[in-house]
Amino acid sequence: MSSFRTFFSEMIRHERKRVLAGLACAFVSAGGLGGGLLALAAPLRLLLDPNSSATLRSLLAEGSMGFTPPTWMLDWVPEEAWSGVLTLFGMLLVITVVGSAASYAHQALTTTACVRAISRIRGRVYGRLIRLELSELQELGAIESVSRITYDTGLLQRGFQVLVGKSVTQAARGFGAFAAALVLEWRLTLFAVVVAPPLAVALRKVGKRVRRSSGQSLKAAQKLGRVATASLQGLRAIKVAQAEGWVSERFEIENDDLRRHDRKVALVTALASPITETLAIFALLGICLLSVRQVLDGSLSLDRFLLVLAALGAAGGSFRPLAGLHAQIQAAKPPADRLSDLLALPIQTGGSKELSRHSQSIEFSNITLTYPDRDVPALDGISLRIPFGQTVAIIGPNGCGKTTLVSLLPGLVRPEEGVVQIDGVDISSVQVASLRQQMAMVTQDVMMLRGTVAENIDFGRRASSDEIHAAIKIAEADFVHALPNGLETIVAEGGVSLSGGQRQRLAIARAVLRDPAILILDEATSQIDSESEAEIGRTMQTFGKDRTVLVVAHRPATILAADEVVVMDQGRIIDQGTNAELQSRCSLYRALVGQAD
Numbered sequence: 001m002s003s004f005r006t007f008f009s010e011m012i013r014h015e016r017k018r019v020l021a022g023l024a025c026a027f028v029s030a031g032g033l034g035g036g037l038l039a040l041a042a043p044l045r046l047l048l049d050p051n052s053s054a055t056l057r058s059l060l061a062e063g064s065m066g067f068t069p070p071t072w073m074l075d076w077v078p079e080e081a082w083s084g085v086l087t088l089f090g091m092l093l094v095i096t097v098v099g100s101a102a103s104y105a106h107q108a109l110t111t112t113a114c115v116r117a118i119s120r121i122r123g124r125v126y127g128r129l130i131r132l133e134l135s136e137l138q139e140l141g142a143i144e145s146v147s148r149i150t151y152d153t154g155l156l157q158r159g160f161q162v163l164v165g166k167s168v169t170q171a172a173r174g175f176g177a178f179a180a181a182l183v184l185e186w187r188l189t190l191f192a193v194v195v196a197p198p199l200a201v202a203l204r205k206v207g208k209r210v211r212r213s214s215g216q217s218l219k220a221a222q223k224l225g226r227v228a229t230a231s232l233q234g235l236r237a238i239k240v241a242q243a244e245g246w247v248s249e250r251f252e253i254e255n256d257d258l259r260r261h262d263r264k265v266a267l268v269t270a271l272a273s274p275i276t277e278t279l280a281i282f283a284l285l286g287i288c289l290l291s292v293r294q295v296l297d298g299s300l301s302l303d304r305f306l307l308v309l310a311a312l313g314a315a316g317g318s319f320r321p322l323a324g325l326h327a328q329i330q331a332a333k334p335p336a337d338r339l340s341d342l343l344a345l346p347i348q349t350g351g352s353k354e355l356s357r358h359s360q361s362i363e364f365s366n367i368t369l370t371y372p373d374r375d376v377p378a379l380d381g382i383s384l385r386i387p388f389g390q391t392v393a394i395i396g397p398n399g400c401g402k403t404t405l406v407s408l409l410p411g412l413v414r415p416e417e418g419v420v421q422i423d424g425v426d427i428s429s430v431q432v433a434s435l436r437q438q439m440a441m442v443t444q445d446v447m448m449l450r451g452t453v454a455e456n457i458d459f460g461r462r463a464s465s466d467e468i469h470a471a472i473k474i475a476e477a478d479f480v481h482a483l484p485n486g487l488e489t490i491v492a493e494g495g496v497s498l499s500g501g502q503r504q505r506l507a508i509a510r511a512v513l514r515d516p517a518i519l520i521l522d523e524a525t526s527q528i529d530s531e532s533e534a535e536i537g538r539t540m541q542t543f544g545k546d547r548t549v550l551v552v553a554h555r556p557a558t559i560l561a562a563d564e565v566v567v568m569d570q571g572r573i574i575d576q577g578t579n580a581e582l583q584s585r586c587s588l589y590r591a592l593v594g595q596a597d
Contacts, residue, residue, distance in 0.1 A: 003340035004159065004333045007121060011160060014120070015113035019164055022109035025102040026168045030176030032099030037180040037311045103169065110164040118157040125149055125339060131347040134412045135372070140342075143226045148342055151221065152335035159332020167325045174318035181311035184304055209268045210327045215334035217261040224254040265331065287312065350411065351429035357438055358517035360423040362386040362409065362548060367418035369404060378404045379415070380571040386564075388423075391541075391549040393559045395592055396568035402552045403443075405568070406520045409550070410436050422518075440511035444523035446503040448495025453480050454487040456495075457509050467513060474539050475509035477502075512543060519544065522552040537561055556593050565589070 012019055129137065129145050137145065231238060231247040238247055291305045367382040378401045386392050394402045407413045408420050411432055420427050427435055448456055457468055468487065472480060479502055483489040495503045511519060540549075541561060553559055559579070566576045567589050575586040582589040 002333060002336070004156075004329075004336035006340065007117075007156060007336055008160065008163065010121075011113065011117035015117055018109045018113040022106045022113070022164065023168060025106035025109065026172040027176075028102040029099040029106065029169070030172035030174075032095040032102070032176075033173050033314065034176035034180040034311075035095055037177060037307065037314065106169060107165055110168070111161060114157055114160040114164065117160065118153050121156065121339065122149055122153045125153065125342060128343055128345065128347065132345055133348050133414075135414075136345055139372075141226065143229050144222050147222055147225055148339060152218070152339050155332050155335040156339065159329050159336070162325050162328045162332075167322060167329070170318045170321050170325070174315045174322075177311045177314035177318060181308050181315065184311065185308045208330075210265060210330040213261060213265045213268055214331040215337075217258065217265055218334055218338065220254070220258040220261045224251070224258050227251050227254050268327070348411065348432050350427075350432035350435065353425065353430040353434070355422060355425060355427075355430040355434045355438070358388060358422055358548060360388050361421075362388075362518070363421045363424075364405070364408065365419045365421065367405075367408065367415045367420065369408075369413060369415045377571050382418070382571075382573055384566060384573060384576070386548060386550070388548055389546060390563045391544055391551065391561070393551045393553055393562035393565045394568060395553065395559060395565060395589070397588075397592075400568045401571040402568055403522055406441075406522055406550050406552060409518060409520065410439050410441060438517040439520065440514040440516035440518075441520040442504070442507045442511050442522065444504075446495060446500075446507040448491050448493075448498070448503055448506070450493045451491060452488050453483065453491055453506065456491055456506055457487075457513060459510050459513075461513060463513055468509075471509040471512040474512045474543050475505050476539060477505035477509050479505070508540075517547055519547055519549045520552075521549065523554070554592070559593055567592075 126149055129140075129149070132140075227247075227250055231251065238244060287309070291309070294305070362385070364382050364384045367379050368377055369379040370377045382401075382405060384405075394405060396402055404413060408415060409422075409427070411427060414428070422435075454465075454468055457471060463471075465487075472478065480487060480489070491497055495506075498506070508521075511521075537557060551558055551562060559565055563578075564576060565579060565582055567574050567582065567586055569588060574588060575582060577585075579593075583593075
């Protein structure tokens with residue numbers, strides 16, 4: 001089963017009542033069209049033969065509509081011709097109003113069903129993305145991930161709406177008019193069916209080309225989005241470097257590629273309508289030739305011929321857009337495949353064990369890890385034991401593996417070899433939620449959402465106001481009280497309305513609020529001045545009692561406050577000990593920290 005069909009089946013399963021009600025309304029509307037065409041048979045005969053002695057009631061009783069209405073219906077039709085015509089046209093007016101109302105109800109019901117279904121799919125996609133392995137998500141990319149949530153689901157919604165909305169409307173009306181033509185003259189009407197097989201073959205070929213071209217267009221749109229987002233995010237550096245022309249050239253290259261693919265999709269889609277029209281004209285010409293022969297032979301009346309022709313014309317006019325709609329449904333299949341592939345990716349759940357609150361030690365045993373796009377290991381044979389309650393500083397040159405090492409603890413990355421243990425328990429055997437609920441991590445690049453200061457500190461924990469204020473005090477983030485609306489001040493997207501130091505203090509307050517047993521600070525005070533860092537350090541020392549704290553840092557003040565220092569270089573631990581011990585024996589440590597007084 002194709003991905004599109006799978007998603008569509010899910011929509012039908014969840015929105016069955018709305019879709020069925022919508023379909024019923026569509027057929028009511030189509031029935032009005034077919035009934036209206038049949039009802040014109042008797043007035044048309046009167047119009048073409050005004051000297052006839054027949055009345056509208058007598059013509060209806062003779063079966064001018066292709067069948068004889070029940071007696072109770074005939075009793076409603078006046079004997080006098082003009083009064084009968086007025087009565088019939090009044091009924092047609094009522095049928096038209098009911099059909100229009102049914103058509104609107106069909107569109108409203110099916111659109112609601114599609115919107116609700118896509119909302120559920122969008123929620124599933126986002127939920128899957130945020131629960132993926134970090135490596136999977138990084139490989140996919142943030143821009144591509146957002147594109148799946150917004151662009152791909154939008155195309156899928158369009159396909160759904162075409163399938164249960166416009167397609168049903170046009171098909172129902174076409175079948176209604178076709179049924180009227182069958183009732184009036186079935187032999188001529190069946191001749192029109194000869195165009196169906198070649199039309200189906202043509203549309204199938206067009207659909208395959210549309211599906212292939214749409215997939216290429218999606219990839220081109222992804223590249224364009226990546227280039228545009230990267231340049232807009234780095235606009236400050238681009239302006240200073242006067243690189244506007246260069247980034248514009250890069251954008252235009254991808255923009256031209258997308259234009260070519262979009263044009264191909266449009267041209268292939270445009271083939272559907274001319275093919276349909278050409279085949280329809282051939283069928284109509286054949287019907288006209290047969291009809292003229294029958295009219296000349298006297299086996300077919302002129303009014304019946306005109307009405308059959310009108311009914312088939314109405315059917316053809318309704319069926320004609322189906323070719324273009326079929327192409328739009330095909331265009332929705334590539335995004336459906338992409339969404340299905342994403343939803344098939346495994347989420348990170350970990351093992352089955354519950355991890356008790358950390359109280360003994362953290363141990364890295366012979367850890368080796370190499371990133372997919374690298375030849376040199378990020379971590380190479382790392383072994384380290386950290387007793388509970390210690391503050392350990394990890395230092396080394398840029399790119400030596402410090403951040404990778406601390407990222408092992410919350411399971412953000414996984415080693416190729418070796419074991420990470422907390423209190424003697426392999427973290428790969430415990431539930432991810434159980435592992436992370438006792439950790440807090442503050443990084444150099446602080447994540448800030450658009451929302452209030454309080455929301456950015458709380459971060460979904462639903463803490464009390466007193467708990468938030470206590471965390472602010474420990475993090476030395478008292479600046480929030482001077483903001484225009486205090487904790488209710490709105491933080492701009494990405495935290496750009498705050499300084500780097502302010503963002504880091506809020507992130508520390510966020511970590512404090514979690515009451516972690518293991519606190520990881522990865523350059524957490526890199527954008528804070530030395531005096532403020534010292535103040536934060538003193539409060540964090542008090543907070544760090546009865547917790548294990550891992551600090552990735554460069555500043556001497558932070559390093560000297562640690563119980564032990566681990567020195568890393570090229571993915572390995574080259575030494576560890578106290579400041580005094582390392583000053584006396586480790587040249588790299590002295591180069592990084594300098595001689596301490």
